[in-house]
Amino acid sequence: xxxxxxxxxxxxDRLNEDWRFGRPHVHARELAEALEHAxxxxxxxxxxxxxxxLTPCAAEPLPTIGSEALMQRVLAGVQFGHCLRxxxxxxxxxxxxxxxxxxxxxxxxxxxxxxxxxRLHLIEEHExxxxxxxxxxxxxELMPGATLRLExxxxxxxxARAFCISSCICTENARFCSLSTHxxxxxxxxxxxxxxxxxxxxxxxxxxxxxxxxxxxxMRNRQLHSSPGCKSRLLCKNTLxxxxxxxxxxxxRVQPHAHDTDAYLSNLNLQLSPHATVHSLPMLEILADRVRxxxxxxxxxxxxxxxxxxxxxxxxxxxxxxxxxxxxxxxVRLRFEQF
Amino acid sequence: xxxxxxxxxxxxxxxQEILCGVDLDVPTGEVHAIMGPNGSGKSTLSKVLxxxxxxxxxxxxxxxxxxxxxxxxxxxxSRAGLFLAFQYPVEVPGVSNANFLRAALKARLPEGEExxxxxxxxxLRKVMNELGMDPKFSSRAVNEGFxxxxxxxxxxxxxxxxxxLCAILDETDSGLDxxxxxxxxxxxxxxxxxxxxxxxxxxxxxxxxxxxPDVVHVFHxxxxxxxxxxxxxxxxxxHGFDFLKKEDA
Numbered sequence: 001x002x003x004x005x006x007x008x009x010x011x012x013d014r015l016n017e018d019w020r021f022g023r024p025h026v027h028a029r030e031l032a033e034a035l036e037h038a039x040x041x042x043x044x045x046x047x048x049x050x051x052x053x054l055t056p057c058a059a060e061p062l063p064t065i066g067s068e069a070l071m072q073r074v075l076a077g078v079q080f081g082h083c084l085r086x087x088x089x090x091x092x093x094x095x096x097x098x099x100x101x102x103x104x105x106x107x108x109x110x111x112x113x114x115x116x117x118x119r120l121h122l123i124e125e126h127e128x129x130x131x132x133x134x135x136x137x138x139x140x141e142l143m144p145g146a147t148l149r150l151e152x153x154x155x156x157x158x159x160a161r162a163f164c165i166s167s168c169i170c171t172e173n174a175r176f177c178s179l180s181t182h183x184x185x186x187x188x189x190x191x192x193x194x195x196x197x198x199x200x201x202x203x204x205x206x207x208x209x210x211x212x213x214x215x216x217x218x219m220r221n222r223q224l225h226s227s228p229g230c231k232s233r234l235l236c237k238n239t240l241x242x243x244x245x246x247x248x249x250x251x252x253r254v255q256p257h258a259h260d261t262d263a264y265l266s267n268l269n270l271q272l273s274p275h276a277t278v279h280s281l282p283m284l285e286i287l288a289d290r291v292r293x294x295x296x297x298x299x300x301x302x303x304x305x306x307x308x309x310x311x312x313x314x315x316x317x318x319x320x321x322x323x324x325x326x327x328x329x330x331x332v333r334l335r336f337e338q339f
Numbered sequence: 340x341x342x343x344x345x346x347x348x349x350x351x352x353x354x355q356e357i358l359c360g361v362d363l364d365v366p367t368g369e370v371h372a373i374m375g376p377n378g379s380g381k382s383t384l385s386k387v388l389x390x391x392x393x394x395x396x397x398x399x400x401x402x403x404x405x406x407x408x409x410x411x412x413x414x415x416x417s418r419a420g421l422f423l424a425f426q427y428p429v430e431v432p433g434v435s436n437a438n439f440l441r442a443a444l445k446a447r448l449p450e451g452e453e454x455x456x457x458x459x460x461x462x463l464r465k466v467m468n469e470l471g472m473d474p475k476f477s478s479r480a481v482n483e484g485f486x487x488x489x490x491x492x493x494x495x496x497x498x499x500x501x502x503x504l505c506a507i508l509d510e511t512d513s514g515l516d517x518x519x520x521x522x523x524x525x526x527x528x529x530x531x532x533x534x535x536x537x538x539x540x541x542x543x544x545x546x547x548x549x550x551x552p553d554v555v556h557v558f559h560x561x562x563x564x565x566x567x568x569x570x571x572x573x574x575x576x577x578h579g580f581d582f583l584k585k586e587d588a
Contacts, residue, residue, distance in 0.1 A: 313501065
């Protein structure tokens with residue numbers, strides 16, 4: 001039971017650094033209003049083995065990236081969620097799928113605990129009806145030596161909207177790889193906080209998104225290195241046509257004493273329309289010595305030299321352009337497969 | 340039937356003229372070598388012939404087997420039979436070598452006709468084997484993470500698969516070790532035929548020891564300054580390009 005006053009904290013606006021760009025004052029207010037009528041979303045497990053059980057569990061707050069007020073409103077409305085607990089040592093080659101169909105305004109809370117030494121490929125799929133909104137809180141905990149390969153597929157339609165807050169904690173020698181894709185959502189905001197808490201933990205955060213018409217995707221990420229000897233990588237790629245907007249905020253924070261950190265983040269955007277907009281804010285906060293950290297961001301149209309190279313082999317211009325657009329995002333999928 | 344270049348002038352778009360009246364005739368069945376000092380315009384010639392968008396042709400004409408090459412788009416030039424093995428091949432992340440070559444071959448088929456996938460992969464493996472390439476390279480992204488030599492070998496793989504009527508090799512020997520040079524040259528020599536021509540751009544005699552040219556041209560200040568036989572290569576090897584400066588003086 002949450003006793004705090006969920007309406008006390010002010011909603012995010014442009015003055016909130018983590019909500020700059022796009023139309024935060026509109027989206028945050030609409031989201032808060034929608035939450036007053038939200039229902040809990042159903043979650044269906046497909047091909048769950050006996051060693052991975054889906055059970056009800058109490059909702060808990062997650063670290064946000066500028067959305068504390070919205071988090072409070074979510075927790076005030078829906079207090080129970082689902083927990084997928086994977087037994088220690090489970091070695092599962094086939095993917096487990098958690099599927100949801102979203103109608104109206106719905107809230108979903110999911111906690112995934114991957115036991116020590118277990119290995120799992122998890123697919124989370126949200127299929128949105130037109131005009132639907134999903135608010136999703138997700139927490140992943142990887143016990144020592146666990147490996148989780150996670151696909152988060154947001155499959156939208158019409159004016160569907162998504163607001164997701166994810167938190168992942170990797171303990172000693174745990175390995176985490178996520179691939180998020182957003183498709184046909186009018187507006188989506190995804191906050192992801194990754195924390196590496198013990199030596200040997202490693203994470204690869206991937207995202208590949210095709211944005212078109214007036215769609216807006218707002219991705220906020222934090223790679224928190226709180227232990228020495230951990231490695232994290234982030235690659236977020238977007239293709240933008242028409243009047244689409246991509247917003248990216250990425251922050252690698254290396255805590256004091258987290259020496260021998262190896263971290264990188266990259267945001268790459270293929271701008272296929274002069275009317276598309278990209279805001280990219282990669283950042284580093286390094287409070288330890290002896291670390292290797294860097295970031296990169298690039299936004300550009302299709303590379304003219306690559307285009308010419310394909311044409312020089314006889315591939316027609318339109319086909320070459322299409323192949324390069326697809327290759328831009330396919331590269332992300334390839335990295336996920338190779339993890 | 341041949342590659343015929345007449346009084347070709349070209350510049351970087353909005354910039355200075357680089358090709359200043361090139362005249363060249365490469366009949367089918369012949370291998371012509373182009374040598375010349377750095378910055379003389381050799382690579383520009385190869386890019387202009389293939390229709391690189393950075394360059395603008397300001398005068399002249401180019402025909403490939405009677406067709407007006409300059410009127411064609413870069414992809415149409417390729418399908419008409421022209422091939423350029425790039426000096427610096429481009430990396431294309433996300434596109435596998437096999438898919439890239441399949442798309443290039445498919446573009447040559449009449450509309451609606453499909454490529455025989457089984458026959459294609461069988462041939463690809465055979466050619467890769469002949470070039471001493473690891474079959475794994477077929478599933479790797481085009482040139483991504485390849486060494487300089489691997490990129491050049493990949494260019495020759497593409498040439499062998501696409502079977503052009505006229506192939507331009509732009510410093511294909513740079514970055515190749517002796518063994519790779521021999522293997523790549525064998526691949527080129529195997530393609531020599533009465534219906535195909537080659538334009539080999541190089542700085543070094545060693546490539547021309549393997550791919551023996553019929554005619555040698557010396558490029559200087561954007562045009563062909565001298566034409567001769569095999570003995571011209573030996574002369575350049577011994578004396579360098581100083582004779583061009585003396586002629587300028």
